[in-house]
Amino acid sequence: xxxxxxxxxxxxEAFRQMLADRGxxxxxxxxxxxxxxxxxxxxxTAEEIYRALRERFPAMSLATVYKxxxxxxxxxxxxxxxxxxxxxRYDGNPEPHINVTCLGCGAIIDLEDEQVAGWKEAVAxxxxxxxxxxxxxxxxxxPACRK
Amino acid sequence: xxxxxxxxxxxxEAFRQMLADRGxxxxxxxxxxxxxxxxxxxxxTAEEIYRALRERFPAMSLATVYKxxxxxxxxxxxxxxxxxxxxxRYDGNPEPHINVTCLGCGAIIDLEDEQVAGWKEAVAxxxxxxxxxxxxxxxxxxPACRK
DNA sequence: CTTAGTGCAAATGGTTTGCAGGCAG
DNA sequence: CTGCCTGCAAACCATTTGCACTAAG
Numbered sequence: 484x485x486x487x488x489x490x491x492x493x494x495x496e497a498f499r500q501m502l503a504d505r506g507x508x509x510x511x512x513x514x515x516x517x518x519x520x521x522x523x524x525x526x527x528t529a530e531e532i533y534r535a536l537r538e539r540f541p542a543m544s545l546a547t548v549y550k551x552x553x554x555x556x557x558x559x560x561x562x563x564x565x566x567x568x569x570x571x572r573y574d575g576n577p578e579p580h581i582n583v584t585c586l587g588c589g590a591i592i593d594l595e596d597e598q599v600a601g602w603k604e605a606v607a608x609x610x611x612x613x614x615x616x617x618x619x620x621x622x623x624x625x626p627a628c629r630k
Numbered sequence: 631x632x633x634x635x636x637x638x639x640x641x642x643e644a645f646r647q648m649l650a651d652r653g654x655x656x657x658x659x660x661x662x663x664x665x666x667x668x669x670x671x672x673x674x675t676a677e678e679i680y681r682a683l684r685e686r687f688p689a690m691s692l693a694t695v696y697k698x699x700x701x702x703x704x705x706x707x708x709x710x711x712x713x714x715x716x717x718x719r720y721d722g723n724p725e726p727h728i729n730v731t732c733l734g735c736g737a738i739i740d741l742e743d744e745q746v747a748g749w750k751e752a753v754a755x756x757x758x759x760x761x762x763x764x765x766x767x768x769x770x771x772x773p774a775c776r777k
Numbered sequence: 778c779t780t781a782g783t784g785c786a787a788a789t790g791g792t793t794t795g796c797a798g799g800c801a802g
Numbered sequence: 803c804t805g806c807c808t809g810c811a812a813a814c815c816a817t818t819t820g821c822a823c824t825a826a827g
Contacts, residue, residue: 546793655826717815
């Protein structure tokens with residue numbers, strides 16, 4: 484499930500290129516936040532990203548994390564997932580897939596599913612909407628939290 | 631897609647029975663909030679429910695709406711849906727189905743899909759989680775907001 | 778009668794915003 | 803150089819909570 488260094492690097496590079504095309508700046512904060520999201524499998528909250536990157540960027544602010552996450556969302560590189568209550572969690576995999584969220588501890592795991600990938604067009608046709616993203620959250624309890 | 635008066639009445643009655651079984655009280659606020667959710671197809675926010683019922687219950691408070699929505703969620707009668715930004719929207723149909731949300735105007739439509747209904751067990755088996763609910767949100771733009 | 782539930786208002790907490798100064802291009 | 807971005811702190815707003823009063827059983 485992990486992405487591999489060279490794939491991560493190429494995605495970060497693609498991000499840099501998208502910024503250049505839009506006349507926006509590839510700051511180290513933006514690149515590192517995106518890289519961290521690609522590296523981790525933990526679907527962190529904004530706060531968790533902030534704390535994790537604070538070690539390398541002691542001066543970075545939480546507001547910058549939020550602004551960058553919004554930018555990444557607009558570019559379609561990151562989607563917000565997770566339970567309706569509690570803070571949003573961010574997923575660096577924008578392709579349609581299934582998230583399984585534990586209501587006890589907040590852990591989220593991904594499941595790939597080729598059925599989901601084909602749904603976007605079917606839903607667009609049935610609804611008349613232009614679809615830009617989708618979320619598939621299953622809420623429940625992981626084995627450790629079941630008791 | 632509308633439910634019909636007798637089906638609504640039977641669901642409200644089932645809610646009343648669940649409350650009795652748990653030793654909780656069937657107040658008029660609780661019953662009317664649930665009835666309103668079953669009647670409307672608009673996936674209202676807590677604020678919208680509050681304003682709609684204020685005509686009939688001028689003294690009802692927004693806090694009661696939130697408390698009742700949490701109760702209905704615990705009972706599995708209502709699920710929160712909608713885009714990650716902005717307030718939660720509530721859906722009186724707890725069966726797995728697809729929501730299509732307009733990022734422009736916030737409108738949400740439902741799509742029934744028998745494939746989704748069968749996923750719960752498949753996901754439970756693949757993930758090892760106990761699944762209690764699921765949300766399937768497609769985000770995009772409705773015909774009117776597309777421009 | 779008893780106590781769960783309500784209404785009110787204040788508190789909470791995730792997220793957003795305004796602005797002065799700092800780097801990318 | 804130029805102005806887009808950042809960091810900071812204050813503002814915002816959906817949601818939650820504490821408490822005295824009300825009504826369901």
